[in-house]
Amino acid sequence: MHKRLTIPPIEAGxxxxxxxxxxxxxxxxxxxxxxxxxxxxxxxxxxxxxxxILIALDLLPSGSLFLVVLLKVVGQGLVSGTLxxxxxxxxxxxxxxxxxxxxxxxxxxxxxxxxxxxxVLGALFSNTAQISLARLLIFGEGAWLIAPPFLSLGTVTAxxxxxxxxxxxxxxxxxxxxxxxx
Amino acid sequence: MSGSNGRxxxxxxxxxxxxxxxxxxxxxxxxxxxxxxxxxxxxxxxLFLGLSAASGxxxxxxxxxLAGVGIVAFNLVIxxxxxxxxxxxxxxxxxxLRSGLLKATAVIGMIAISQFSLRTDLEIPGRLGGLIGRSLxxxxxxxxRRNRIDRRNLIGSIDDLLLDLQGSVTAAGGxxxxxxxxxxxxxxxxxxxxxxxxxxxxxxxxxPYPLWGK
Numbered sequence: 204m205h206k207r208l209t210i211p212p213i214e215a216g217x218x219x220x221x222x223x224x225x226x227x228x229x230x231x232x233x234x235x236x237x238x239x240x241x242x243x244x245x246x247x248x249x250x251x252x253x254x255x256i257l258i259a260l261d262l263l264p265s266g267s268l269f270l271v272v273l274l275k276v277v278g279q280g281l282v283s284g285t286l287x288x289x290x291x292x293x294x295x296x297x298x299x300x301x302x303x304x305x306x307x308x309x310x311x312x313x314x315x316x317x318x319x320x321x322x323v324l325g326a327l328f329s330n331t332a333q334i335s336l337a338r339l340l341i342f343g344e345g346a347w348l349i350a351p352p353f354l355s356l357g358t359v360t361a362x363x364x365x366x367x368x369x370x371x372x373x374x375x376x377x378x379x380x381x382x383x384x385x
Numbered sequence: 386m387s388g389s390n391g392r393x394x395x396x397x398x399x400x401x402x403x404x405x406x407x408x409x410x411x412x413x414x415x416x417x418x419x420x421x422x423x424x425x426x427x428x429x430x431x432l433f434l435g436l437s438a439a440s441g442x443x444x445x446x447x448x449x450x451l452a453g454v455g456i457v458a459f460n461l462v463i464x465x466x467x468x469x470x471x472x473x474x475x476x477x478x479x480x481x482l483r484s485g486l487l488k489a490t491a492v493i494g495m496i497a498i499s500q501f502s503l504r505t506d507l508e509i510p511g512r513l514g515g516l517i518g519r520s521l522x523x524x525x526x527x528x529x530r531r532n533r534i535d536r537r538n539l540i541g542s543i544d545d546l547l548l549d550l551q552g553s554v555t556a557a558g559g560x561x562x563x564x565x566x567x568x569x570x571x572x573x574x575x576x577x578x579x580x581x582x583x584x585x586x587x588x589x590x591x592x593p594y595p596l597w598g599k
Contacts, residue, residue, distance in 0.1 A: 224516055225550060228523025232531070235492060239456050274520050371540050377547040 218384065223267050226255040227274030234279040249360045250326065252279060256302060257318050257368040260309045262381060272302045293333050301329035318372065322365030326357040400571025403504040407518070409575040410502020416582040417494050422594045423486035425585060430490055433497035436578075440501040453489040460485030499525050526550055 233252040240249055252275055259271050276298050280291045305325040308316055316324075330353050338346035372378060401409075413433075420426050438444050466480030503518075503525050527546065535542040567575070 220516065221519070221551070224519035225523050225547070227516070227520035228525075228527055228550075229547070231520065231524040232527040235528075238488060238492065239459060270516065274517070277517075278520070278524070367540070371544070374540060375544045375547075377544050377551065380548065380551070 219263070219267060222259075222262065222381070223270050223274070226259050226271045227278065229255045230271065230275035231278035234275065237279075250329075250357070250364055253298075253301065253322070253325070253361075254364060254368055254371075256305065257322055257365065258372065258378070260305060260318075260321065261372070262378075265306060268302065268306060269299075272298050293336060296336050297329035297333045300332035301325035304328035317365065318369040319362050319365035322361040322368065323358055326361030327354065330354050330357040401567045401575060405567045405572070405575060406502045406504060409579055410498050412579045413498055413502070413582050414495070416579075416586040417498065418491060420586055420589060421487070422589055423483060423490055425589060426487070426490040426494060429582065429585075430494045430497055432578075432582075433494055433501065437497050437500040442500045449493055453493055456489035456492065457482070457485035460488060496528060499528075523550060 230252045233254060237249055237251050256268065256271055256275065259268055263271065276291075276295045279294055302325070304327075305321045308321050308324050330350075334346055334350050334353060337349070338344065417426065417429050417433075420429065434444050434449075461475070461477055461481050464476050464478040464481055465484070466478045466482075468476040469479055469482065470477050499521065503522055527550065530546060530549070533542055533546055
């Protein structure tokens with residue numbers, strides 16, 4: 204059997220709700236930072252706003268984690284002014300696909316798969332979902348032309364972010380305090 | 386908790402409860418973000434900064450200008466559109482410039498709107514509403530303390546910030562202020578503010594780029 208997570212999730216109640224809000228606020232802040240980075244392709248994101256979701260994988264149950272993703276997606280839409288555009292749709296589809304993949308991998312493999320691996324898997328799911336949507340809605344068959352750079356860059360940035368999250372998780376006093384309170 | 390976050394004094398604070406201010410802010414956001422003329426956006430930002438000051442917030446002009454210039458410069462790195470001029474051998478292109486200005490004004494404007502429209506005693510109805518309000522307030526707290534994030538010690542400084550923030554909304558929000566009512570003057574000011582911004586936005590839908598030029 205695979206090794207189960209050893210950290211119990213934060214119990215339901217005000218503490219968990221507050222944590223979801225804090226991670227949502229952090230996502231919104233990181234979305235603001237991300238928004239300032241110029242992009243050669245419109246939907247391309249470095250993905251730093253996913254950091255709170257990677258951190259939350261071991262802290263929150265599925266429902267609360269999806270709430271963080273929802274706060275992140277809406278926040279990104281607000282920050283970039285794309286809330287009622289197709290870019291928002293791409294962002295939502297990519298974010299939820301990525302969250303599902305990361306959550307599945309974490310629940311299935313536990314800590315045998317590092318956050319680098321989880322992040323890369325999430326990026327692959329997110330980018331594949333977005334390219335498929337682009338093929339369906341906008342670009343047609345031509346969408347596959349952007350697939351190689353899109354997937355390559357997504358993999359590299361996700362691996363870097365996963366490494367950062369792994370380090371953060373290992374040395375964070377904030378996470379340690381949350382675990383003590385769990 | 387920084388002093389600026391919990392202030393309720395000042396012109397707007399005394400005339401309207403948190404929910405009325407939040408509603409006004411929420412209604413102003415689309416009229417601001419969907420505005421495509423950078424000059425009109427600039428004027429809106431001046432208005433929002435004035436409102437923030439009227440709410441008792443401290444306005445840091447130099448910080449705002451530096452952030453704006455940085456964002457525009459960053460966006461000029463990828464040249465798009467016709468070349469307007471060349472600075473130190475680098476082309477300043479029209480589309481990249483407009484994109485940079487829109488991004489810079491969006492970020493500064495959103496901060497200004499959130500500063501006067503979000504207060505610690507805000508209570509949005511419903512569980513999801515409460516969560517969004519709380520999340521937006523955490524965002525505001527992080528923005529106000531972003532200078533504490535040290536690029537040389539990214540993990541440590543973000544960790545310190547999160548330790549500092551955890552539970553601070555509960556500590557700050559506390560009792561709330563359900564008794565405060567919008568005064569007639571406050572209500573009229575908020576309605577006029579929202580209506581004026583939407584009127585300008587709708588005008589620019591019919592007559593795009595009135596100040597920037599097509």
